[in-house]
Amino acid sequence: MKKKYAILFLSAVFLQSALAQQLVLKKGTILEALPVNDSVATDTYSLYLPTNFTTDKKWPLLLIFDLNGKEKQALSMFVQAAEAEGYILAAPQILDSVSLSNSMIKTSKVVQRVANILPIHRSRIYTAGASSGARFANLVPVFIKDVKGVISIGASIANTDLLSVKRPFHFVGMTNKNNYNFTEMLAIKKVLDRFRFPNQVLIYEEQTDWPSLDYLKKALQLFTLSSMGKRVIAKDSVYVENAFQEDIAKVNQLKNTQKLLQAEQYMSEMMATYGVHKNLDSLRAVQRDLRRDKVFRGMKRAENAAFFKETLLKExxxxxxxxxxxxHNFNNLGWWNYQKSEIDKFISGSNRYEKEMGNRLLGYVNALAEDNIDIVNSESLIDEDALALLYMLKTILEPQNFEFYLKIISLSAKNEDFGTALFYLEEALKNGFKDMDTLYKLENTALLRITPKFNKLVSKYLKDARYDIIEE
Known part of the structure; x- marks a missing residue:
């Protein structure tokens, strides 16, 4: 018996739920706060149907994750790519504070919910995310067998021990060479090759958390090409050829701008993508000639030297x-200050590969500090000395991020270490902090705020203090 789908009427799709409640799902619009269960209003997800959506065929589904409560914004990044490639988008409301098991249960329910009300191709369900959202997205196919692939932006697979050759999934990683996860992404590719997982790594130019539309579109295209290669869907020779010519144009653009390492890497990904679809002898010849090029070989040596130096510094x-x-080695903050100055030299230097390495190192040590802050804060008995040291380290690494100056001031005032609190107050003010309202509402600083030294500093840098300065 054929499954009955809802009737498409103009621009809206009217769908009946299990309890005969009517949902109105508009095409071409992000729909927010849709209930996962009819009886539980707190579990919700966002949904997007392409403007050419019909119920006459089965559609691929891309689940998009953001663990900071911004799932609609994350979903919106994929809208144009979904329009171009023909994907339905859904974004479950998953928060970082919720346990992994509960988050996976909710994700599974969203998959089932969408598949029950829409014509979803069960062999074409994928996940995507950036940063922490990507780390969660990477875990979903491990626990939910219906999910066949992942788009991981700026994050590698956290735990390779969970991978199984019996449950392969398609991994599409996206990063830029300045992202501290770049070398990890290259390393995970080797692991996935060993496991025989289909995979590609796309390297984009922008120093941003999200790549451009072209790369998001390409990621969805890779899933479609893979489905055609596996005969999950019918092969469209025109689609394959158009995608191939787009990639040839990309390779030529990279070669013409002397980005030879990226051009060679991109050709390797093309081999994995199109090998099942067409003869690639001519492409192999181009790649072979590029690898023999003296300029390319010099670039490769320089990049490998930077990778080696980066590995030692990370250790x-x-x-x-x-x-x-x-x-609680506060004396070593001087060493960290020196390391930050060395990283800054890499970043401002003329060596392209060391410049990229410097950006990666800065991101790496920032991530280390933040991870350790999370670990200390998660303990039942918080080690406040360790926390203070980490906050101080963050002010070295990010001198314009005033959050950590304020945290030190608050923590030091709580422990009546007013000397440290005043030192970091002045450091914040020197670096441009101007939010007097936040300063005078800062937790644990009631006694500090009424001292002459506190108000004298505020008056010196902000021209006005809330309390009169009375010198005895």
Whole structure:
């Protein structure tokens, strides 16, 4: 018996739920706060149907995750790509504070909900996310067998021990060379090749958390090409050829702008993508000639030298941050300050590969510090000395991020260490902090705020203080 789908009427799709409640799903519009269960209003998701949606065929589904409560914004990043490639989008409301098991249960319910009310192709369900959302998206196919692939933006697979050759999924990683996860993304590709998981890594130019539309569209295109290669859907020779010519144009653009390493890497990904669809001997010849090019080989040596230096520095950073946190080694903040100045030299230098390395190192040590802050804060008995050290380290790494100055001031005032609190107050003011309202509402600083030294500093940098300064 054929499954009955809802009737398409003009621009809206009217669908009946299991309890005969009517949903109105408009095409071409992001629909928010749709209930996962008819009886539980708190579990919701966002949904997007392409403007050419019909019930006459089965559609691929892309689940998009953001763990910071911005799932609609994350979904909106894929809208144009979904329009171009013909994908339905859904974004479950998943928060980082919720346990992994509960989040997976909710994700599974969203998959079932969407598949029950829309004509979803069960063999074409994928996930996507950026940063923490990507790390969660990477885990979904491990626990939910219906999910066949992942678009992971700026994050590698966190735990390779969970991978199984019996449950392969298609991994599409996206990053830029300045992202601290770049080298991890290259490393995970080797692991996935060993596991025989289909995979591609797309390297984009922008130093942003999200790639451009072309790369998001390409990621969806890779899933479609894979489905055609596996005969999950009928092969469209015109679609394959158009995609291939787009990629050839991309390779030529990279070669013409002397981005030879990226051009060679992109050709390798093309081999994995199109090998099942067409003869690639001519492409292999182009790649072989590029690898023999003296300029290419010089670039490769320079990049490998930067990778080697980066590996050694990362090992130092990881060792010393763990040692400093355990021993409360405030004296080593001078060493960290020196390391930050060295990283800044890499970033401002003329060596392209060391510049990229410097950006990756800065991102890496920032992530190390933030991870350790989360670990300390998660303990039942918080080690406030360790926390203070990590906050101080963050002010070295991000001198314009005033959040951590304020945290030190609050924590120091709580422990009546007014000298430290006043030092970091002045450092914040020197670096441009101007939010007097926040300053005078800062937790644990009631006693500090009425001292002459506090108000004298505020008056010096902000021209006015809330309390009169009375010198005895």
């Amino acid at each position: 130092d950073y990881q060792y010393y941050i763990e040692e400093d946190v355990v021993t």
